[in-house]
Amino acid sequence: MFDSRHIKTFHEVVRTGSYTAAARALGYTQPAVTQQMKALERDVGSPLFVRVGRGMRLTEAGEALSRHATAILDSMSAAQEQMNALTRLRAGRVRLCAFPSANSTLVPETLARLTAEHPAIRVDLLENEPPESLRRLARGECDISLAFTYPGLHEDVPEELVEIPLLEDQLTVLLPGGHHLARRRVVRLTDLAGERWIAGCPRCRANLLHECAEAGFVPDIAFMTDDNLAVQSLVAEGLGVAMIPALVLNFMRHAKVAGRPLQPASRRKISAYVLKEHLRIPATALVLDELRTVAANKTGC
CATH class of the missing domain: 1.10.10.10 (Winged helix-like DNA-binding domain superfamily/Winged helix DNA-binding domain)
Structure with a gap:
């Protein structure tokens, strides 16, 4: 050489x-x-x-x-x-993989801030629910992954990943607008033991089953879908109730549904994940900083 x-x-x-x-x-x-x-x-x-x-x-x-x-x-x-x-951050490319509600809330605000200060930084957007988004990060298919976890559930996170906590997202009960519990400011999970349920993605479904078990009942899950709009539409038609993150309601709320906080409060943790060595890459570190800033300013979650 x-x-x-x-x-x-x-x-x-x-x-x-x-x-x-x-x-x-x-x-x-x-x-x-x-x-x-x-x-x-x-x-x-x-x-x-x-x-x-x-x-x-x-x-x-x-x-x-x-x-x-x-x-x-x-x-x-x-x-x-x-x-x-x-x-010097005049150029760079970052592949960001996030779950749908993050791609509709945290990510657009982050990219708007990033583009204003560093227009030459390019971000490729990918979409997957966890744990697949974390597996893609471990396989090198993306540079940053946004994922959520629930308390009380075992989470399979590859050991080579570094977690950067962003925010805690309040879970809400989604009710048809005419439901008798919609008049309450908060709803207890035990009050919904006799309801039919619409369940979301596998991780959310597992949390629903866990929380209902803790409350002493098994939910009657009538429908399952990963589509947040479909969940709301099914609830709006009176086909069941659902447990949905407040982050979703921040950007999407069907006119015929009512979201009420759970009592006691239940939350999911939203974090960014990255391979340790990628923390030293300037463009990746910059995107993480912007994600932290946007998450810190989030209210109602």
């Missing part, structure tokens, strides 16, 4: 025609240039110059290396410029 400094010095020797002139152009001493050329010749395994009178002439190996030197230096310069752009 050639030392890039030696290639640069070699290129200057070829351009100026002597070690002395190259030393002046580079700000080196002439012995320093000589030592670098000797080291490069050892790496090449052949002399690069021969003396011709008072001048110097390239050997066949020297001519071959000279043909490549300009391209090598140009490529290094381009690489340096790109690295500077990335580290």
Whole structure:
């Protein structure tokens, strides 16, 4: 492997025609240039110059290396410029995988703040519910994953991932607008023991079963869907009640449903996850900072 400094010095020797002139152009001493050329010749395994009178002439190996030197230096310069752009946040690409309600709330506000300050940072949006979003992160298919967890449930998080807590999201009971419990400010889960239920994604469904079990009953789950709008539409038609995060109601609320907080309060934790080594990547760290800022300003969750 050639030392890039030696290639640069070699290129200057070829351009100026002597070690002395190259030393002046580079700000080196002439012995320093000589030592670098000797080291490069050892790496090449052949002399690069021969003396011709008072001048110097390239050997066949020297001519071959000279043909490549300009391209090598140009490529290094381009690489340096790109690295500077990335580290100074003039450019960068981050792949963000989030669950639907986060992609509709936290993510747009985060990207708006990011674009205002760093328009050259590009974010690719992916969508998956946990735990698949965490598996994609562990497989290297995204750089940041947003996921939620519920207290009391065992969560299978790959050990190589770092968790950055963002916020706690209040769970609410979704009732048809004409339901007799809709007149209350809060609703106890035990008051809904005889209701039919619409359940959401597998992780939310597992939490519903867990919380109902803690309250002493098994919910009658009539319908299951991952679609938040479908859940609300089913509730609006009087086909059941549902447990839904407040984050969803912040951006989507059917006119014929009523959301009421649970008593005692129940919450899910929303976090960002990242591979530890990615925390040192400037663009990734910047997106995480913006996510934290947006999450801290969220109210009603």
